[in-house]
Amino acid sequence: MKKEYNILVTNDDGIAAPGIKALTEVMQEIGNITIVAPDSPQSGMGHAITINSTLELRHHPDFLHTDSAYSCSGTPVDCVKMAVHEIMKTRPDICVSGINHGSNSSINVIYSGTMSAAVEAGIEGIPSIGFSLCDYNWDANFEIIKPYVKKIATEVLLNGLPEGVILNVNFPKTEAIKGIKICRQAKAFWEEEFDKRINPMGKEYYWLTGKFVNHDKGEDTDEWALANGYISIVPIQFDLTAYHAIQHLNSWNL
Amino acid sequence: MKKEYNILVTNDDGIAAPGIKALTEVMQEIGNITIVAPDSPQSGMGHAITINSTLELRHHPDFLHTDSAYSCSGTPVDCVKMAVHEIMKTRPDICVSGINHGSNSSINVIYSGTMSAAVEAGIEGIPSIGFSLCDYNWDANFEIIKPYVKKIATEVLLNGLPEGVILNVNFPKTEAIKGIKICRQAKAFWEEEFDKRINPMGKEYYWLTGKFVNHDKGEDTDEWALANGYISIVPIQFDLTAYHAIQHLNSWNL
Numbered sequence: 001m002k003k004e005y006n007i008l009v010t011n012d013d014g015i016a017a018p019g020i021k022a023l024t025e026v027m028q029e030i031g032n033i034t035i036v037a038p039d040s041p042q043s044g045m046g047h048a049i050t051i052n053s054t055l056e057l058r059h060h061p062d063f064l065h066t067d068s069a070y071s072c073s074g075t076p077v078d079c080v081k082m083a084v085h086e087i088m089k090t091r092p093d094i095c096v097s098g099i100n101h102g103s104n105s106s107i108n109v110i111y112s113g114t115m116s117a118a119v120e121a122g123i124e125g126i127p128s129i130g131f132s133l134c135d136y137n138w139d140a141n142f143e144i145i146k147p148y149v150k151k152i153a154t155e156v157l158l159n160g161l162p163e164g165v166i167l168n169v170n171f172p173k174t175e176a177i178k179g180i181k182i183c184r185q186a187k188a189f190w191e192e193e194f195d196k197r198i199n200p201m202g203k204e205y206y207w208l209t210g211k212f213v214n215h216d217k218g219e220d221t222d223e224w225a226l227a228n229g230y231i232s233i234v235p236i237q238f239d240l241t242a243y244h245a246i247q248h249l250n251s252w253n254l
Numbered sequence: 255m256k257k258e259y260n261i262l263v264t265n266d267d268g269i270a271a272p273g274i275k276a277l278t279e280v281m282q283e284i285g286n287i288t289i290v291a292p293d294s295p296q297s298g299m300g301h302a303i304t305i306n307s308t309l310e311l312r313h314h315p316d317f318l319h320t321d322s323a324y325s326c327s328g329t330p331v332d333c334v335k336m337a338v339h340e341i342m343k344t345r346p347d348i349c350v351s352g353i354n355h356g357s358n359s360s361i362n363v364i365y366s367g368t369m370s371a372a373v374e375a376g377i378e379g380i381p382s383i384g385f386s387l388c389d390y391n392w393d394a395n396f397e398i399i400k401p402y403v404k405k406i407a408t409e410v411l412l413n414g415l416p417e418g419v420i421l422n423v424n425f426p427k428t429e430a431i432k433g434i435k436i437c438r439q440a441k442a443f444w445e446e447e448f449d450k451r452i453n454p455m456g457k458e459y460y461w462l463t464g465k466f467v468n469h470d471k472g473e474d475t476d477e478w479a480l481a482n483g484y485i486s487i488v489p490i491q492f493d494l495t496a497y498h499a500i501q502h503l504n505s506w507n508l
Contacts, residue, residue, distance in 0.1 A: 041306060043305060043306065044302060044303045044304070044305040044306070045300075045302045046299075046300040046301030046302040046303070046331070046370065047300030047301060047302075047364050047365055047370075048298060048299045048300040048301075048302040048329075048365075049298045049300070049365055049462065050298070050462060051297060051298040051462060052295060052297065052298070054451075054459040054460060054461055055448075055459065055460040055461075055462065056457070056458070056459050056460070057458070057460065075302075077300070077365075078462065081446045081448075081462065082448065082460070084446075085446045085447065085448060086448045086450075086460070107377060107492065109494055110301050110373070110377075110492055110494070111301055111302075111303055111331075116300065116301075119364070123361060123364075123443060151508065152508065155506050155507065155508060159506060161499075162496070162498070162499045162502060164441075164496070165496045165499045168494075180508045182500050182503045182504050182508075184493075184495040184497065184500070185493050185494055185495045187418075187493070189377060192335045192338075192339045193339065194309075194335075194336065194339060194340045196340075197308075203310070204310070204311070205308040205309065205310050206308060206309040206310070206311065206336070206340070207308055207309075208303065208304060208305060208309065208332065208335065233503065233508075234494075234495055235495065235496040235499035235500060235503055236494035236495060236496055237494060237495075237496040237499075238361065238364055238494075239438075239439055239441070240363055240364070240422075240439055240488075240490035240491060240492075240494075241438040241439045241488055241489065241490060241491075242416070242418070242419045242489040242490055242491040243438065244416070245415075245416045245419045245489035245491075246436050246438070246489060248416060249436045249487065249489055250436050252409050252413060253409065254405065254406065254409060254434045254436075254487075
């Protein structure tokens with residue numbers, strides 16, 4: 001494998017997160033690293049971009065053994081735009097996002113800053129992968145999954161990805177990983193509940209909370225794979241067109 | 255048409271925007287309105303949700319002739335979650351989002367707070383439509399498109415929508431609308447440029463700017479329809495799985 005691969009590393013948990021450190025350590029075995037990550041946690045930011053405000057960029061010399069590390073005041077998607085159009089001299093050969101502290105399987109993909117950063121790189125035509133570990137702990141054990149991260153990233157570098165396709169990779173929280181499954185996104189959702197409280201000034205406010213519910217029993221889903229000890233890989237796309245619905249809508253009286 | 259439809263109205267330009275006023279006026283002819291919209295502009299917020307901070311809700315009595323109008327301190331997606339799970343006693347029969355001041359065609363759908371609010375309602379199982387007018391002016395002329403908004407919303411109430419499908423409706427900026435086209439999302443993208451400046455304290459900062467580029471000449475796209483005087487309707491989905499790529503990935507050595 002040639003050693004000149006240019007690799008963009010980003011995430012949504014912020015540049016100081018253990019997950020991006022683990023991802024950087026793996027990718028340094030494969031190529032030259034540029035890190036551009038949010039300067040603060042940006043979980044749940046989805047595909048948000050900063051258009052009504054300004055962005056700041058900070059260089060972090062000798063950060064995780066690279067001189068090309070930057071934090072950005074914006075969202076994960078801003079970080080990718082900033083990396084590609086302002087920082088890197090060449091378009092990277094691959095973008096890796098994560099490793100997220102927590103699951104981005106099933107519907108979580110749509111709320112995820114980690115995955116939206118990966119998708120943004122995909123929109124830019126860069127082969128791109130988002131990695132997430134189904135463990136929300138800050139000190140989660142990333143060591144066990146590092147060989148799989150390297151294997152998957154290497155395969156993407158060797159084979160490329162179909163046009164418009166990004167990989168959503170989730171790791172189960174287990175010491176006994178059984179293997180890798182290519183999956184579809186499970187039809188599983190959040191049942192929201194708002195936790196209503198009163199602040200010290202007597203004013204009501206809310207915390208968004210919720211319960212994750214999976215009614216999709218398909219054994220070809222990411223949720224099934226993860227629940228059964230497998231790494232799930234869901235190929236996702238940013239062409240949101242529901243092609244199957246076009247004919248149906250054409251029958252309407254519009 | 256029965257008059258008891260419960261209708262949720264939201265947007266991303268904020269509760270004070272002329273676009274949501276126009277949309278509310280149309281929908282009041284069809285049913286009972288609940289407005290839950292951001293308390294400030296939230297353009298480009300994508301599918302962001304507020305999980306690391308709290309949310310506030312404000313009631314606006316007799317706002318646009320309804321007593322059920324609320325502004326929320328969060329994102330457009332937060333507004334929909336708040337509306338469905340905290341404010342409305344029944345699940346609405348339809349959610350309409352907009353009318354956005356500006357285009358949400360092609361790749362813009364993924365950055366759009368307007369469309370993400372509509373998608374969130376779709377995730378909740380509510381028939382849902384996002385409306386956008388390709389005119390960024392605050393005083394854009396919404397009158398001309400009102401009959402089409404009513405027609406499309408009425409068809410959705412009468413026919414429902416296929417499971418997991420949301421409508422992305424864009425109106426061309428023209429006084430001579432030729433009709434409605436059911437379309438696919440054009441493969442058109444932004445070429446970003448960052449406008450680098452120096453603040454009064456001598457520190458660098460950036461504005462995200464860009465140029466919209468459409469290399470997709472397909473006459474079945476939303477961009478073609480809009481450029482040719484038609485209203486575009488793209489059925490979109492939140493199952494992001496790239497099904498066509500699953501077989502390809504299964505041939506890899508993973």
